Amino acid sequence: MKKKSTCRLFFVVLTFLILTACNQTNASSASLSQISNSNGSSSTPVIEQPDIIQDWKETDKQLMLEILNEVIPVAPLTSNYVCLEDEDEYGPYLYIYDETSADISEDYIDILTNEGYLYDSYSDGYYFYYKEISETSLLILQFGFYLGDSEYPQSMDLFAWLEVNPSSLETISDWEQELKDMMQEVLSIQLPVAPITNQYDYMNYEDEVGDDIVYIYDLYVDDICEAYGTILQQNGYILEEGTTEDGYFIYSFTNQDTQIYVQIDYLYGFEIFAWKNQSFVGTLTSWPTQEIQEALQGLNLTIPAYTDAELYQFELYDASSYSLMISVCQVNQEAVSTYKQILQDAQWTIIQESEEGNEALDPSLQYVLEYWYDETSQTLYIYFDTYGSVPVLAWPEQQLNQFLQLDNVVIPIYESSSYLIENQVQSFIIYAAASTIESENTYLQTLTQNQWTIDSSQYDTIGHIAIDATNQVQITFYFSNEYLIITVEKIVEVQETLTILPTDFSSQSYAANEGEKTIQNLSFSCHNIMNQQNKIQIRRDDSYFYNNDALNLVTLQLENLSGSPVIYGCLEAGDYANGTMIYPDENGVYHLNNYKYFCIIGGTSVTTMSAMIIELA
Numbered sequence: 089m090k091k092k093s094t095c096r097l098f099f100v101v102l103t104f105l106i107l108t109a110c111n112q113t114n115a116s117s118a119s120l121s122q123i124s125n126s127n128g129s130s131s132t133p134v135i136e137q138p139d140i141i142q143d144w145k146e147t148d149k150q151l152m153l154e155i156l157n158e159v160i161p162v163a164p165l166t167s168n169y170v171c172l173e174d175e176d177e178y179g180p181y182l183y184i185y186d187e188t189s190a191d192i193s194e195d196y197i198d199i200l201t202n203e204g205y206l207y208d209s210y211s212d213g214y215y216f217y218y219k220e221i222s223e224t225s226l227l228i229l230q231f232g233f234y235l236g237d238s239e240y241p242q243s244m245d246l247f248a249w250l251e252v253n254p255s256s257l258e259t260i261s262d263w264e265q266e267l268k269d270m271m272q273e274v275l276s277i278q279l280p281v282a283p284i285t286n287q288y289d290y291m292n293y294e295d296e297v298g299d300d301i302v303y304i305y306d307l308y309v310d311d312i313c314e315a316y317g318t319i320l321q322q323n324g325y326i327l328e329e330g331t332t333e334d335g336y337f338i339y340s341f342t343n344q345d346t347q348i349y350v351q352i353d354y355l356y357g358f359e360i361f362a363w364k365n366q367s368f369v370g371t372l373t374s375w376p377t378q379e380i381q382e383a384l385q386g387l388n389l390t391i392p393a394y395t396d397a398e399l400y401q402f403e404l405y406d407a408s409s410y411s412l413m414i415s416v417c418q419v420n421q422e423a424v425s426t427y428k429q430i431l432q433d434a435q436w437t438i439i440q441e442s443e444e445g446n447e448a449l450d451p452s453l454q455y456v457l458e459y460w461y462d463e464t465s466q467t468l469y470i471y472f473d474t475y476g477s478v479p480v481l482a483w484p485e486q487q488l489n490q491f492l493q494l495d496n497v498v499i500p501i502y503e504s505s506s507y508l509i510e511n512q513v514q515s516f517i518i519y520a521a522a523s524t525i526e527s528e529n530t531y532l533q534t535l536t537q538n539q540w541t542i543d544s545s546q547y548d549t550i551g552h553i554a555i556d557a558t559n560q561v562q563i564t565f566y567f568s569n570e571y572l573i574i575t576v577e578k579i580v581e582v583q584e585t586l587t588i589l590p591t592d593f594s595s596q597s598y599a600a601n602e603g604e605k606t607i608q609n610l611s612f613s614c615h616n617i618m619n620q621q622n623k624i625q626i627r628r629d630d631s632y633f634y635n636n637d638a639l640n641l642v643t644l645q646l647e648n649l650s651g652s653p654v655i656y657g658c659l660e661a662g663d664y665a666n667g668t669m670i671y672p673d674e675n676g677v678y679h680l681n682n683y684k685y686f687c688i689i690g691g692t693s694v695t696t697m698s699a700m701i702i703e704l705a
Contacts, residue, residue, distance in 0.1 A: 160229065260283075455474065
């Protein structure tokens, strides 16, 4: 039998806690009665054992018939038991508790077994038994002994409710029309029909990362992950990740204009999550030169082109880390050798070749590109991001010079047998092989000898800090896991802070602020932005705010932000379509050092803030 008890258990326990708290004021504070003598004076308390019931109260029987269509077997509770009706999102249920009863679970199991009830499961201290009372209904009993705590007393609990009899449910042959319409609107396609029961339900919601989700679930069907996975693959879906051990599976489907992800699992019933890949550009007939250039703005890097194909796909996963995927479609295994030669001709170095994938190092020795072939989809995949560590045998002097572009600053060398480097655009990280924490003192002495100023006051948080004599570069370093980790950053001195307040906008209407607007002698463009109750408010979706005058941007902060706006760094005023999406750091600060223009785009809900703080170099 398929039970919905796991999910139900959470709600009934929660309900129990609430009901118990509500009944505290009406219930006796002790399980013993005290007897007073006839003249009103107190006498020695006499212990009365509560009676064990032989039958339910007539009013409780009537309640059982109303909720369950029959009277459940009598439990050996005391006469102090309480019987209540309640309802949760699944429907009405009966709740019986007794704060003076012992744990009678084993006795009640014998009673239920003799009455024809069948064991289903045991979870978190509660037994689950069921009985088929009609072709369409099951009667579910959940019972167990709550041990109590400092806030709630112990009690014997019993819950009863009706569920649909799974044996009576039909397997669907098509989706409901409303769900079809939802899929078409959200996903642009319809998912293959799953072999679920006609009791399935569905909804549409936006998750925490902004993806629009179509969610379908069935509490009554068995685990059909394998069966539905087969159906998906027969319809052209590709298994991306997940195993039976993982407990979930993620499939993808790509056509000319759309890429869909489908996750299926069996947790509280069978679940389907489906969403559209918003970063998918679509199918192209030539190498995506423009898309790559736009994605790599700010990097001195060109990804060599594989031009001998008829179809390509491009995806930008994360603009802040330049994470992207290029798919060269409908090619054979020889594409791997062909692309290797293309890379070598462009002065890239092949640093790894294996069945799992291949890696190449760019001519500046800063970035790693991965590429591999998938025989099932007949696709050459080319992946790039700035997360990867690049192995180098010598101190990365050339790479540091390219990163800093400062003629009068040299980063002192830490001698090591090997190094890993990461160019993270805003910072340059060196992992120097080291055996002990003494490496910190060694490098500290080297820096001091080269007139760097040392500050170890924040060592427990970020490590030692060193500033060069020209006050242009900051280094932080510390020892961890057999590496001396050295982070190099340019110091951008803030010369001016521009604060934009709600009073810089009209509170009359959005229209009153429409178009070009001068704020503190600078030109900005506004669409659907206003002062609303002394907050800067930006409407959802197509709204925007950007600067027209070029600024030496350092950071942007949105104070007391509510909503999910999207921030772009742009090379031209308002050109966010060709800009780079900027993500905030852990303090909510957007770093815009490489840009002259920013653009704020309204999110999926109304955005409000108390101020915009713009730091300028």
